[in-house]
Amino acid sequence: MYRYNDLDATIVRERVAQFRGQVQRRLTGELSEDEFRPLRLMNGLYLQLHAYMLRVAIPYGLLSSRQLRTLAHIAEKYDRGYGHFTTRQNIQYNWPKLVDVPDILAELADVEMHAIQTSGNCIRNISSDHFAGVIADEIEDPRPYAEIMRQWSTFHPEFSYLPRKFKIAFSGAVNDRAAVAFHDIGFRTVKNDRGEVGFAVYVGGGMGRTPMIGKLVREFVEKKHLLTYTEAIMRVYNEFGRRDHLFKSRIKILVHELGLEEFRRLVEDEWAYTKDSALVLTDAEIARVAAFFTPHLYEKITEPVAAFEQAKAENKAFAAWIAHNTHAHKAPGYRIVSVSLKKTGIAPGDVTDAQMRAIADLADAYSFGEIRATHEQNLVLADVRQADLLELWKKLDGQGLASANIGTLQDIICCPGLDYCSLANARSIPIAMEIAEHFDRMDYLYDLGELKIKMSGCINACGHHHVGHIGILGVDKKGEEFYQITLGGSAADDAAIGQIIGPAFSRDAIIPALERLLGYYVATREEGERFLDTLRRVGIKPFKEHVYATH
Amino acid sequence: MPLIKDRRVVDDAWTHVAADAAALPAGDIIVPLAVWKSRKEELSARNGGLGLKLEPGEHPGEIVDDLPRFSVIALNFPNFRDGRAYSYARLLRERYGFKGEIRAVGDVGRDQMFFMARCGINAFEVKAGKSIEDALAALSDFSVTYQNAADTPLPFFRR
Numbered sequence: 001m002y003r004y005n006d007l008d009a010t011i012v013r014e015r016v017a018q019f020r021g022q023v024q025r026r027l028t029g030e031l032s033e034d035e036f037r038p039l040r041l042m043n044g045l046y047l048q049l050h051a052y053m054l055r056v057a058i059p060y061g062l063l064s065s066r067q068l069r070t071l072a073h074i075a076e077k078y079d080r081g082y083g084h085f086t087t088r089q090n091i092q093y094n095w096p097k098l099v100d101v102p103d104i105l106a107e108l109a110d111v112e113m114h115a116i117q118t119s120g121n122c123i124r125n126i127s128s129d130h131f132a133g134v135i136a137d138e139i140e141d142p143r144p145y146a147e148i149m150r151q152w153s154t155f156h157p158e159f160s161y162l163p164r165k166f167k168i169a170f171s172g173a174v175n176d177r178a179a180v181a182f183h184d185i186g187f188r189t190v191k192n193d194r195g196e197v198g199f200a201v202y203v204g205g206g207m208g209r210t211p212m213i214g215k216l217v218r219e220f221v222e223k224k225h226l227l228t229y230t231e232a233i234m235r236v237y238n239e240f241g242r243r244d245h246l247f248k249s250r251i252k253i254l255v256h257e258l259g260l261e262e263f264r265r266l267v268e269d270e271w272a273y274t275k276d277s278a279l280v281l282t283d284a285e286i287a288r289v290a291a292f293f294t295p296h297l298y299e300k301i302t303e304p305v306a307a308f309e310q311a312k313a314e315n316k317a318f319a320a321w322i323a324h325n326t327h328a329h330k331a332p333g334y335r336i337v338s339v340s341l342k343k344t345g346i347a348p349g350d351v352t353d354a355q356m357r358a359i360a361d362l363a364d365a366y367s368f369g370e371i372r373a374t375h376e377q378n379l380v381l382a383d384v385r386q387a388d389l390l391e392l393w394k395k396l397d398g399q400g401l402a403s404a405n406i407g408t409l410q411d412i413i414c415c416p417g418l419d420y421c422s423l424a425n426a427r428s429i430p431i432a433m434e435i436a437e438h439f440d441r442m443d444y445l446y447d448l449g450e451l452k453i454k455m456s457g458c459i460n461a462c463g464h465h466h467v468g469h470i471g472i473l474g475v476d477k478k479g480e481e482f483y484q485i486t487l488g489g490s491a492a493d494d495a496a497i498g499q500i501i502g503p504a505f506s507r508d509a510i511i512p513a514l515e516r517l518l519g520y521y522v523a524t525r526e527e528g529e530r531f532l533d534t535l536r537r538v539g540i541k542p543f544k545e546h547v548y549a550t551h
Numbered sequence: 552m553p554l555i556k557d558r559r560v561v562d563d564a565w566t567h568v569a570a571d572a573a574a575l576p577a578g579d580i581i582v583p584l585a586v587w588k589s590r591k592e593e594l595s596a597r598n599g600g601l602g603l604k605l606e607p608g609e610h611p612g613e614i615v616d617d618l619p620r621f622s623v624i625a626l627n628f629p630n631f632r633d634g635r636a637y638s639y640a641r642l643l644r645e646r647y648g649f650k651g652e653i654r655a656v657g658d659v660g661r662d663q664m665f666f667m668a669r670c671g672i673n674a675f676e677v678k679a680g681k682s683i684e685d686a687l688a689a690l691s692d693f694s695v696t697y698q699n700a701a702d703t704p705l706p707f708f709r710r
Contacts, residue, residue, distance in 0.1 A: 161634025
């Protein structure tokens, strides 16, 4: 993985010093809260309902075991013994004290981490495919480009006061696991007809109040032009993005209001000026960064691995975990392991300090000391020998981290909701937990197959409800929490925005409504058909009628 | 009023002229774009330095041909969250070749000045009530950078 050089380390250390001064000025009253707010927000520090929340960047979701141990240490020393992995591959701490934050940042800097631009109207943490580098359908590992983008966007002097936040994602594979269609800019690695690898560029996707699917602005951008083309988009957005209305200031609104053709023309005109500038990436720079992401030295292993096959045959629970929580690896004899952070009774994405340390140890023992965070709020040990899987499974199970529910109904994405967030209209974590507990019958879950439930406590859509096969949105009705259901969303290659099916449900009615939806699916599906596919085949109407039918 | 210019605290010799001013004051003046557009001849005939103030939304591309007439371009930040003028500053320096003073006016605080300076702004009317010495120090918050900008023609990987 990428390691800091002097430049990276100096910037992060100087940022700690700068923020320490800003906190000091706030504590002495030299800065008002109004003046301090945008400064702390540039550094991932939010004031929530009960306390400050600190969001720490995990660039493209990649962590070393040493970094994860530091995250555990921070949870223990400065927070309440846990952290929360987010839908943008970051981690959040919910209870830090303002006075401690500079020290937390200093400890992060010691392990080449920071909270730079994890909030604010700037370019946010760059996200990517959590299976990057290890998946067979990959055209090229996107992480070097995500890292190049991280460096270029860090303290960009021109683009740090944008109209609104700006999220960039990279996908390097044929199948999109990075939800590129729902980012301000999504880069999909593609090959052109000359066999050259570059990027298809999608702009203006996003969730929030006005969900939109990103539009293809350019079919092919050469790698060396990654930054020049991005700079052109950013400059057009900085100059012309709306600043008169908070809800209309994302780039998706600019693209929508100008129309794709006009937006593209503005970008191309701007690019014509900068295309041959010093910002063109050099082969040497691409090679320098790519060298940090060369494949691990995998052993040559012949499949089938007898001990592994035997363990699966003998142990049903292990076999279920293999089937649901592991994925084919490009190297024979290895598998990619998802560590579920969706155990029933636990808030989705939450991990204790002890669990983080245990996962760090397991990464060292079985997976080259690396861990990835996913946008679905799980962790990944990407390089595990099949022969080690039984041991790993047992050890994960001992930590409550082996729930064999990845991709199932229980693998719910969920925002912090009204338990933490000052914007929320309704609680989301308790509802997600109730749903997971209610449907805690594994045979039934497996029979339901792939099902993505995503839940947000307000219209800002941090829980990505728009792209849930089933989306749940908390709304406030005269002081009471209600929940609206959307159907048919997807963040994958078949990107789609879910449609609201009708009036919201009270908290007590939401699980019965899900029961009826799933019952209708089971009764209607064809052999091997996913929930989403049945829905697309028969349409929303019969589902809706079934859910709202009075008995 | 004190001004930071080229990393030093100096006395400001320039007077801002309001959009609705009847008579133009003597000496060096900075006028809004609307005044420049409506009183070009009068402004060109007078003695004393001439500066132009641009608001967010008043793109410097509109006045490229007039740039040689101005010694100062003042970029207004009515609110520091409005970052359009960062692009304007870079364009003025890097695309339109403006060599005169570019000064930030309005909601100009120390925490934005490092970025402003990188974009080519070399003078700062620091907002009232804040220490100008602290602001000056903030121009050195960072000793290293990744990007090329008005202050550095090459990104780090070409230096």
